[in-house]
Amino acid sequence: MADRYQQFTNSPVGKFVVPKLGLPSPTPLRRYRPGRPLLEGPALVGAAPGGRLEKTVTEQLRGAGVEIATSATAGSSYSALVFDATGISDPKQLRELHSFFQSTIKQVGTCGRVVVLGTPPELTKSTRERVAQRGLEGFTRSVAKELRNGATAQLVYVAPGSEGTTESTLRFVLSAKSAFVDGQVIRVGTAGAGGATGTTPADWDKPLDGKVALVTGASRGIGASIAEVLARDGAHVVAVDIPAQGADLSAVANAVGGSALQLDVTAEDTPAKLVEYFSERHDGLDIVVHNAGITRDKKLANMDSARWDSVISVNIDSQLAINDALLESSVLRDNARFIGVSSIAGIAGNLGQTNYGTSKAAVIGMVEGTAPVLAERGATFNAVAPGFIETRMTAAIPVTIREPARRLSTLAQGGLPVDVAETIAWYANPASAAVNGNVVRVCGQAMIGA
Ligand code: NAD
Numbered sequence: 001m002a003d004r005y006q007q008f009t010n011s012p013v014g015k016f017v018v019p020k021l022g023l024p025s026p027t028p029l030r031r032y033r034p035g036r037p038l039l040e041g042p043a044l045v046g047a048a049p050g051g052r053l054e055k056t057v058t059e060q061l062r063g064a065g066v067e068i069a070t071s072a073t074a075g076s077s078y079s080a081l082v083f084d085a086t087g088i089s090d091p092k093q094l095r096e097l098h099s100f101f102q103s104t105i106k107q108v109g110t111c112g113r114v115v116v117l118g119t120p121p122e123l124t125k126s127t128r129e130r131v132a133q134r135g136l137e138g139f140t141r142s143v144a145k146e147l148r149n150g151a152t153a154q155l156v157y158v159a160p161g162s163e164g165t166t167e168s169t170l171r172f173v174l175s176a177k178s179a180f181v182d183g184q185v186i187r188v189g190t191a192g193a194g195g196a197t198g199t200t201p202a203d204w205d206k207p208l209d210g211k212v213a214l215v216t217g218a219s220r221g222i223g224a225s226i227a228e229v230l231a232r233d234g235a236h237v238v239a240v241d242i243p244a245q246g247a248d249l250s251a252v253a254n255a256v257g258g259s260a261l262q263l264d265v266t267a268e269d270t271p272a273k274l275v276e277y278f279s280e281r282h283d284g285l286d287i288v289v290h291n292a293g294i295t296r297d298k299k300l301a302n303m304d305s306a307r308w309d310s311v312i313s314v315n316i317d318s319q320l321a322i323n324d325a326l327l328e329s330s331v332l333r334d335n336a337r338f339i340g341v342s343s344i345a346g347i348a349g350n351l352g353q354t355n356y357g358t359s360k361a362a363v364i365g366m367v368e369g370t371a372p373v374l375a376e377r378g379a380t381f382n383a384v385a386p387g388f389i390e391t392r393m394t395a396a397i398p399v400t401i402r403e404p405a406r407r408l409s410t411l412a413q414g415g416l417p418v419d420v421a422e423t424i425a426w427y428a429n430p431a432s433a434a435v436n437g438n439v440v441r442v443c444g445q446a447m448i449g450a
Contacts (some may be wrong), residue, residue: 002014003390003406006413008091022091025411027150029179030111032422034205036231038175038215041079041109041355042067046095050087051115053163060167064204066174072104080113081105081173085136086158088118089129109194113174114153116140117166120190123159133157137185144183144445145410151446152411162189165197165434170428171204177422180415183445191371191380191437198335198433205428209234212333213281214274217292219245221391222341224252225417226289235287238278240265240298265292265318271325284333286327287428290319290363291341295393297352308355315359316407319366337428338374340383341368341420342439347385348449360385371437380436382427387443390414411444 009015009025009198019025030040037055044068049431061082069078083100087093097116100147108114116136124130136155144153146304154173158166169188173177201207213230227237237258241249246262253260261277263270278285294314296307318338326332345353346360363383371381388394388405394414397405420442427435 003413008010017449024407024412026411027110027125027148029150029342029411029413030176030178031416031418035116036176036333037065037066039066039079039113041077042069043080043082043174044069044072044078044104045082046070046100047084048087048093050089051117051362052086053158056163057084057117057166057170058177060170060173061219062168064171072107076107077105077109078104078112079098079109080115080276081108082115084116084117085133086117088132088136089124089126090378091132091135094132094135094139094362097136101143101167105146106245108147108150108151111150111176111179112147113151114140114143114147115170115173115176115339116153116155118155118189120157120159123190123319126410138149140185141183141445147410150179150411152178154178154181154183155185157185157187157190159189159434162434165189165431167200168198168207168429168431172422172426177426179422180411180419180444181423181440182410182443184440186435186440187438189434190373196258201430206234206285207431208425211286211428211430212278212284213237213287213289213428214240214278214285215289215291216240218252219248221250222386222389222417222420223291225421226291226424227252227256227258227361229418229421230287230289230428231258233425233428235428236282238282239333241292260312265322266313270318272324273421275325275329275331277360278303278331279329283337284355285326285331286333287337287339288322289339289424290322292318293341293343293359295353295356297356300354303355311355311359312362314354314368316362319363323366323370332379334378335430335433336374336377336379337432338370338379338381339424339427340364340381342383342385344385344387344443344446344449345443347441351432367437367439380427380433382435382438382440384420384423385441385443386415386420387441387446387448388414389442390416405448408448409444413444415442415444
C-alpha cells in the first residue's frame with residue numbers, strides 16, 4: 001500500500017531528479033493531530049465591498065484561535081487566504097478576486113488553504129448576480145489547480161440568513177482534516193426548510209460526546225477509519241459487518257471502545273434488527289454511516305445478473321431499506337445525521353463498473369431525495385465521494401492502472417481512509433445542521449469527472 005514513488009520524490013535523490021524530469025512531486029500532506037492549532041500560521045481575510053460574511057467569519061476564526069491579518073504584508077506567508085465574495089453582484093466586480101488573490105496566492109504556505117465564500121447562485125436576487133456568483137466556481141477550481149505544495153482551495157456557498165452556521169465548515173476546510181479535499185463546492189443552508197442552526201459543541205475536540213453512531217462495513221479499510229475518527233470525536237460507535245469479518249470487526253470495535261454487531265446489511269430482517277438494537281441497547285441513534293460497499297467488476301457485455309444484483313443490493317437497496325425502518329421508528333434522536341459513501345465512479349462512470357457506477361450515482365440520488373425531507377425534522381443527509389484512497393481495494397488494482405489513477409489529481413497522490421473519515425465527522429458534527437444535501441469529493445481534485 002505504501003506509495004513508493006512519493007517516498008522517492010521526497011528523498012534527497014528524488015528531490016534532485018524529479019523536477020529535472022518534470023515528474024509530479026506529491027507533497028506529504030499535513031494531517032490532523034490532537035493538540036495542534038487549527039492553522040499553523042495567520043489567515044489573511046478579505047472581502048469584496050458589501051460582503052455579508054466577513055465579520056462573522058472573522059469572529060468565528062478568532063474564536064477558534066486563528067491569528068487574523070486584514071491586509072497583506074509583502075514577504076509574509078499565510079496559512080490561509082479567506083475571501084468573502086458575497087458582495088459581488090455583477091460579473092464586472094469579479095475583478096475583486098483578481099485584486100485580492102493575484103499577489104497573495106504566492107504567499108500561501110505549504111498545505112495552506114484558500115477559501116472563497118459566496119452566495120448560492122440559485123438564491124441570488126438578479127441574473128447578473130447569479131452569473132457572477134456562478135463564476136466563483138470556475139475561479140476556485142482553477143486556483144486549486146494552480147496552488148502548489150499540498151495547498152487546497154474550496155468554495156463555500158452560504159445561503160442568505162445562514163451566516164451564523166458556517167463555523168463547523170470553516171473549521172473543517174481550513175484544518176488539516178480536509179487534507180485530501182480539493183477544488184470542492186460546499187453548500188451551507190441550502191437544502192430544505194433552512195434556518196437549521198445546530199448546536200455548538202461544548203468541546204470542539206469532542207463534538208460527538210454522547211452521540212451514538214452506526215457504521216456499516218466497519219471491520220476494515222475506510223469503515224474502520226470512520227469508526228476510529230467518530231470515536232475520537234466522542235461518539236459510541238456500533239460497528240457493523242458480515243459474520244465472516246467477525247474477528248476483524250471485534251478488533252475494530254474493541255480498539256475504539258465501541259460495540260460490534262455482526263449483520264449482513266442486505267438481509268431482510270436487518271432493518272428491524274437495527275431498530276430493535278438501538279432502541280434497547282442505546283436508547284436511540286444519532287449518526288448513520290452507510291459505508292459498506294462492494295465491487296463486482298466486468299464490462300457490461302460480460303456481466304451476469306448476479307454481479308449486477310449483488311452490487312445494487314449492498315450499495316443502495318439495503319441502505320434505503322435501513323433508512324425507511326429508522327425513519328418510521330422513533331429510534332432516531334433529534335438532529336440525526338445520515339451519511340452516504342458514493343464514489344468518483346458514481347460521478348464520472350468507470351470502465352468495467354456499470355453496476356458500481358449505477359449504485360454510487362444512486363447514492364447521490366438518495367442524498368438529493370432525502371435531504372429536504374430530513375431538513376424538516378432537523379436532520380441531514382450528505383455523502384462523500386472518495387477518489388483514489390489507499391486501501392486493500394486499490395492496492396489490488398494492476399500497477400499500470402493504479403499509478404495513473406493515483407497520480408492524475410492536483411495533489412498527485414492517493415488519499416488515506418482517514419481523509420474520508422474526517423469529512424464524515426464534519427457532516428456528523430452537531431454544528432453542521434445547515435450542511436445538508438452535499439456530495440463532497442475526497443479525491444485530491446482528481447482529473448476524472450472533474
Ligand atoms: P473494503 O472492501 O475494504 O470494505 C468494505 C466493508 O464492507 C468490508 O468490511 C465488507 O465486509 C463490508 N461489507 C460488504 N458487504 C457487506 C454486507 N452485505 N453487510 C455488511 N457489511 C458488508 O472497501 P473500502 O475500500 O474500505 O470501501 C468502503 C466504502 O468506500 C465502499 O462503499 C466503497 O465503495 C467506497 N469507496 C472506496 C474507494 C477506495 O478507493 N477504496 C473509492 C471510492 C469509494
